Amino acid sequence: MRDQPKVKNLERDPRICCLVEDGTAYEELRGIQINGEVDIISEPEERFRLGRAIVRRNIEGLDEDSIAGAAEMMGAKRVAIRVKADDIVSWDHRKLGGVY
Secondary structure, three states: OOOOHHHHHHHHOOEEEEEEEEOOOHHHOEEEEEEEEEEEEOOHHHHHHHHHHHHHHHOOOOOHHHHHHHHHHHHOOOOEEEEEEEEEEEEEHHHHOOOO
16 A cells, blocks of 8 residues: 555655546547646545445446445555646547548
């Protein structure tokens, strides 16, 4: 958890850049880049709360006990990282209509 290299690096320097892209051809490309700093959430109660929210959002049809069980299992080996965005950049080449 906190002894993982990525977490240790963020403890030393909380700056982060997150990038998500989609598309294969140039005219389909879209993405978002978030630059900011992180809060490392290692408190078990907060990790459990966040884990339940993630499981509930991503796996339909689970009852609350199953959601809690999955969140507890996930949270046992993880920390949560909250990104405080300083700058957000996005692009969507689909909106160009083939004109570059």
